[in-house]
Amino acid sequence: MAKDLANFIKENKLTTSVQGKEFVNVEGWQYAGSRLGIVPIVDHVINMSTDSEIKYQAKVTLFDMRSQHTVGAGFAICSNKEQGKKFYQEFAIASMAQTRAIGKAYRNILAWIIRAAGYEPTPAEEMEYGGNLPETKQAVAEPAPMKAVKTDQPTPAVAEPMAPAASNPAYATAQQKEEIIRLLNHPVVTRQEKTKMLLNINKLDQERATQAIANLKKTIDDRENGQVAA
Numbered sequence: 001m002a003k004d005l006a007n008f009i010k011e012n013k014l015t016t017s018v019q020g021k022e023f024v025n026v027e028g029w030q031y032a033g034s035r036l037g038i039v040p041i042v043d044h045v046i047n048m049s050t051d052s053e054i055k056y057q058a059k060v061t062l063f064d065m066r067s068q069h070t071v072g073a074g075f076a077i078c079s080n081k082e083q084g085k086k087f088y089q090e091f092a093i094a095s096m097a098q099t100r101a102i103g104k105a106y107r108n109i110l111a112w113i114i115r116a117a118g119y120e121p122t123p124a125e126e127m128e129y130g131g132n133l134p135e136t137k138q139a140v141a142e143p144a145p146m147k148a149v150k151t152d153q154p155t156p157a158v159a160e161p162m163a164p165a166a167s168n169p170a171y172a173t174a175q176q177k178e179e180i181i182r183l184l185n186h187p188v189v190t191r192q193e194k195t196k197m198l199l200n201i202n203k204l205d206q207e208r209a210t211q212a213i214a215n216l217k218k219t220i221d222d223r224e225n226g227q228v229a230a
Helices: 002-011 026-035 090-116 124-128 174-184 191-203 206-224
Strands: 015-018 021-024 038-047 055-064 069-079
Touching: 002 026, 002 090, 015 124, 021 124, 026 038, 026 090, 026 191, 038 069, 038 090, 038 174, 038 191, 055 090, 069 090, 090 124, 174 191, 174 206
Parallel strands: none
Antiparallel strands: 015 021, 038 055, 055 069
């Protein structure tokens, strides 16, 4: 698994270099978790902003699809007071808090597998904090722009989720995410479809989550009855 993970991270360029060391981006941590059947669920995102600062805290729990139990958790914050984030919009600050919390949750239980794959056992997103960067770089260092990982074309069972554009998006509820995970565990859903949806589940707003649940139910019903999904 460590070799497969190392190849996946290398092929998709999912690392950030700091002082000559390679730190894995959150997509790499998500891939490691998905290989073990462990997916992240955003419990809450708390607005801690003041008149002079945009600041969000997020909590993420890790759900083991095999045992149907929570196996880990992580907290993280993001603020526009951080180096390089002065002009970030509010939704971007909230989104980064969630991204960091996902990486932190996985780091708490999967650091060993990332280390075995040859990388530093700290999520790259944590290294964006100014205090974690080398002193000589603090005045000029800017976080690398986030890049989307290329994936195959959407399969019939899973529609490509779109990130909400609103400043305060109504993200999918925990109940909606649990229902999606339950449906993804159905034997007629392919591993590729499951992985694609799980990697994007925290980008869904409530409307898209409702659509995803309906699409999954229809696909499962069609396949169980020997029909081809539209």
